[in-house]
Amino acid sequence: MNHLIAPSVLSADFANLQRDVEMLNNSQADWLHVDVMDGLFVPNISFGFPVVKAIKQHAEKPLDVHLMIADPDRYIKDFAAAGADGITVHYEACTHLHRTVQAIKDAGCKAGVAINPATNVQLLKDIIADIDLVLIMSVNPGFGGQKFIQNTYNKIVEAKQLIASAQSSAVIEVDGGVDTSNATQLVQAGANVLVAGSSIFSGGDPSSAISGLKNA
Ligand SMILES: O=C(CO)[C@@H](O)[C@H](O)COP(=O)(O)O
Numbered sequence: 001m002n003h004l005i006a007p008s009v010l011s012a013d014f015a016n017l018q019r020d021v022e023m024l025n026n027s028q029a030d031w032l033h034v035d036v037m038d039g040l041f042v043p044n045i046s047f048g049f050p051v052v053k054a055i056k057q058h059a060e061k062p063l064d065v066h067l068m069i070a071d072p073d074r075y076i077k078d079f080a081a082a083g084a085d086g087i088t089v090h091y092e093a094c095t096h097l098h099r100t101v102q103a104i105k106d107a108g109c110k111a112g113v114a115i116n117p118a119t120n121v122q123l124l125k126d127i128i129a130d131i132d133l134v135l136i137m138s139v140n141p142g143f144g145g146q147k148f149i150q151n152t153y154n155k156i157v158e159a160k161q162l163i164a165s166a167q168s169s170a171v172i173e174v175d176g177g178v179d180t181s182n183a184t185q186l187v188q189a190g191a192n193v194l195v196a197g198s199s200i201f202s203g204g205d206p207s208s209a210i211s212g213l214k215n216a
């Protein structure tokens, strides 16, 4: 599989969200990555259902919703109704992860599980066969624009082995500090989906920044 690019809307211009979503529609982006933060699981608040709905209204590509919220079970149906195509929850935020994953699938969405930089990949062993996506955080969740953590490469290799041994079809997504300096090595290690926020939106030409990551 060729790798996919999922620009993080967190780094878009919220006052011009429709313009930025239309730019993504016309770019080589594959998915739109939508970061929801609750100020509890992570020390930052981003946005909730109305903004996800507004993005959905204009998006022509799947919405990859990354929930950085405590007890996400409470809101799975609402995010599915708001337009999520995939919902990723954090391993660290779920008490009954298997139940949460089933709820995501029952809501008609692809199910993903994210792990923080200090969470061991092996903890996914008993859920890997049930999920569509493993999200390896390459920064501590909560903010865009942070420095990429090098140990991510080892975690990708380990996740790949875990997926193969469980004969799972899960894809590996990497999120945080991704840019053209590490994209090629991430894909070589086994990453299937690259999320990028600041490296796409902070320069003058987001669309060509996306192409740069796509051609990594
Ligand atoms: O989930 C998160 C942050 O918690 C990300 O999706 C960021 O939005 C990625 O931003 P950059 O690190 O690429 O600036």
Ligand SMILES: [Fe+2]
Residues within 6 Å of the ligand: 008, 033, 034, 035, 066, 175, 195
């Ligand atoms: Fe994210």
